[in-house]
Amino acid sequence: MPGTMAARPAAGEAQPSRGAAAPGGDGSRSPAPGRAGRCCSGSGGRARRPRSPARLGLPGRAAAPLFPSGPAPPTGSGTMGLAGVPLLLTVCWLGTAGTAAAGKVLPPPSNLSYSFVQICTLNWTWSPPEHVSSSCNLEYSSEVVIGEVPQDTRAWSRSRFRVTETCLDEELRFRVRSECKQDNTTEPSSWLETSLLPKGIPGTAAVNLSCVWYNLESMVCTWRAGENASRDTNYTLSYWFDGLNNSKKCRNYSMHQGIYGCTFNLSFPNTTSYPVVRILIRDDSEEIRPVCASKNPTTIVKPATPKLLTLSKVKDEIYAEWSESETFPDNCLVYEVKYHTGDSNSAWIVQVESNYMSVPSVDPKIKYTFKVRANPKPECYSSHLYSDWSEEKTIGEKMDSTFHFVLLITIPLIVAVSTIILLVYLKRLKILILPPIPDPREILKRMFGEQNEDSQSSAKDDSLNACDRFMKEEEIHSLIVTETPVYANADTET
Numbered sequence: 410m411p412g413t414m415a416a417r418p419a420a421g422e423a424q425p426s427r428g429a430a431a432p433g434g435d436g437s438r439s440p441a442p443g444r445a446g447r448c449c450s451g452s453g454g455r456a457r458r459p460r461s462p463a464r465l466g467l468p469g470r471a472a473a474p475l476f477p478s479g480p481a482p483p484t485g486s487g488t489m490g491l492a493g494v495p496l497l498l499t500v501c502w503l504g505t506a507g508t509a510a511a512g513k514v515l516p517p518p519s520n521l522s523y524s525f526v527q528i529c530t531l532n533w534t535w536s537p538p539e540h541v542s543s544s545c546n547l548e549y550s551s552e553v554v555i556g557e558v559p560q561d562t563r564a565w566s567r568s569r570f571r572v573t574e575t576c577l578d579e580e581l582r583f584r585v586r587s588e589c590k591q592d593n594t595t596e597p598s599s600w601l602e603t604s605l606l607p608k609g610i611p612g613t614a615a616v617n618l619s620c621v622w623y624n625l626e627s628m629v630c631t632w633r634a635g636e637n638a639s640r641d642t643n644y645t646l647s648y649w650f651d652g653l654n655n656s657k658k659c660r661n662y663s664m665h666q667g668i669y670g671c672t673f674n675l676s677f678p679n680t681t682s683y684p685v686v687r688i689l690i691r692d693d694s695e696e697i698r699p700v701c702a703s704k705n706p707t708t709i710v711k712p713a714t715p716k717l718l719t720l721s722k723v724k725d726e727i728y729a730e731w732s733e734s735e736t737f738p739d740n741c742l743v744y745e746v747k748y749h750t751g752d753s754n755s756a757w758i759v760q761v762e763s764n765y766m767s768v769p770s771v772d773p774k775i776k777y778t779f780k781v782r783a784n785p786k787p788e789c790y791s792s793h794l795y796s797d798w799s800e801e802k803t804i805g806e807k808m809d810s811t812f813h814f815v816l817l818i819t820i821p822l823i824v825a826v827s828t829i830i831l832l833v834y835l836k837r838l839k840i841l842i843l844p845p846i847p848d849p850r851e852i853l854k855r856m857f858g859e860q861n862e863d864s865q866s867s868a869k870d871d872s873l874n875a876c877d878r879f880m881k882e883e884e885i886h887s888l889i890v891t892e893t894p895v896y897a898n899a900d901t902e903t
Contacts, residue, residue, distance in 0.1 A: 515541065517601040518549065518569075518587050526572065527649045528656045529687040529701035531583075531605070534570045538587050538598060545589040550597070554582040565590070574687070578614040578700040581605045609698030612637030615644055615669070615690040621794065622706045624713040625736040628675040630659075631668050632690060635698070642697055644690050646671045651684040675706070681738070681789075683707050710792035712742060712783040715764075720779060720802045722771070727804060730765040731781050741789035747798075748779045776805030 520536040537547055551571050552562035556579065563571060565588065575581050584602035589595045613635040620630040634642055649656035659671040677683055683706045691699035712734055719730040734742060746766055749756035759766060771777065783796040 514596045515545075515587050515589060515598040517598040518585055519601070521583075521585060521601050521603050523583070523603075523605070527687065528647055528689040529575055529577070529649075529703065530572060531575050532570060532572050533583055533585075535585055535601070536569070541589075544591075545595075546591040547587050548590050549585055549587050551583065551585040554584065555579060574701070574703055575605060576701050577689075578607055578698050580607060607698055608695065610637055610696050611698065613642070613692075613696065614698040614700040616700075618688070618690065618700070618702050620686075620688065620702075620704050620709055621711045622675065622709050622792075623711050624734065625710065626674065626676055627672055628686070628704075628706070629670065629672045630688065631670045633668060638697060642692055642694075644669055644692055644697075646673075647689045647691075648673065648675075648686055650686045656689070676736075705791075708791045709794065710785050710790045711794040712737065712785065712796040714797040715744065715781050715783055715799050717779065717781060717799050717802045720804050722773070722804055725770055725773070727768045727771050727777055727779075728765070729767070729779050729781075731799065733764040734783065737785075738789065741786050742783050743786055744781055744783050745795070746779065746781045748777055750775050750777055773805075776803055778803045 516538040518535040518538055521533065522535075523531045523533050526532045533551070535549070541547065546567075548565040548567050549569065550563065550565050552559045553573055554560065555576070561573065571585075573583070582602055582604045584600040586598045586600045588597040615632040616635055618630065618632040620628055622628050628648075630646060632644070634644070646659040646662075647656045648659065657673070659673045661672045663670040663672075675686070686704045686706055688702045688704060689699060690702075691697065713736075715731040715733075717729065717731050719728065721728050729746065729748075731744070740762065742762075744761050744764065746759045746761065747756050748759075748768065750772075768777070778801050780798045780801045782798050785792045785794075
């Protein structure tokens, strides 16, 4: 909503004839404390009208004569006489001319108001001064003041509006004045000034805001909580730039060791002109003071880390090649290659514009280590941010110490795992490798116990055999006895 604010002439300028107006229902604000007596009406903003020349006794106007006709009045001492009259006329004429010049100062503009066109963007508008001749070619000069220091001054222009940025975490003052450019006898008007006061508790706004435009694809912003902000403060980030119909909210938040962060997609394909990105960090609570920032993306570009693809040796040369960014325009990156020999700390740095290079006259018995990073060209971007270094790659006779370290860790680990598998899953092999130790007491018991058992079993066997023989003999005798009468009867019948 437009917010018409109570306007006032700047300190040290002509004071208006009206008093301070109370806040209205249209969003107007009351003046800051201590300034109520100095503010003029937010709807008028008029300066005090200068006195008419007739009242000043200027020549050519109906005014009372400065001196009466006739002889000059006698002086008290009689020493001046008529000779002092011209001097007195000259002094009076100079004073009258100075007063007349002061009367030609224009009144200031009126109806100074503002409205938020987007986040962190204000549109200031004003009306021409009242009671000014239509033949006057009015022009306006305006400036933004923060902390009593003018930050952004615009030269004289006929426009009656101006779009500025705002920070929201400290007081912002805007002032404008007018001047008739075709009339050299007039002076610029006094300043018409108004202010935009911050909301929320001081010290709760986010601080140390930093953003990086990563590889022309996404922007990463980080910040810290204000010193007076509570732990449950939930900061949210919104952004807008020329080309978006409405502001957007960041969705991908993170927090690590007290540092807030958010990442959002940001790309401008097929263009070399990048708009300013305006960022707003706030909380839903009215106690948390919001903060605005404007970021020129061309000054915070950071390329992606290149990847070494090829590192080969051809005769006495080493050829290195790395990946090339697909998001940057052609010929907008310069690469920095760093290499050293053996385990030496001294290194050589070479800058190239292509994605490959070669090192001539190398020693085949020496190990060479390479890494590369990218940096935007000043002709394309104003950023001084380098990409991260790529992973190191080594070529040469001497094996890399990393390879030795991997071998020292891998071989014992493989042996230990194989041993555990054999001991757990192959029980027979475990018995063969680690046979159980016999107990001597058990051996002695078995030795003496087997002899006693043999004697007892032999005695039992003899008694059992004797009983078996006796029973068999009894059965035989009984068969003989029972079968004899049958044969005898058979003989008798015959």
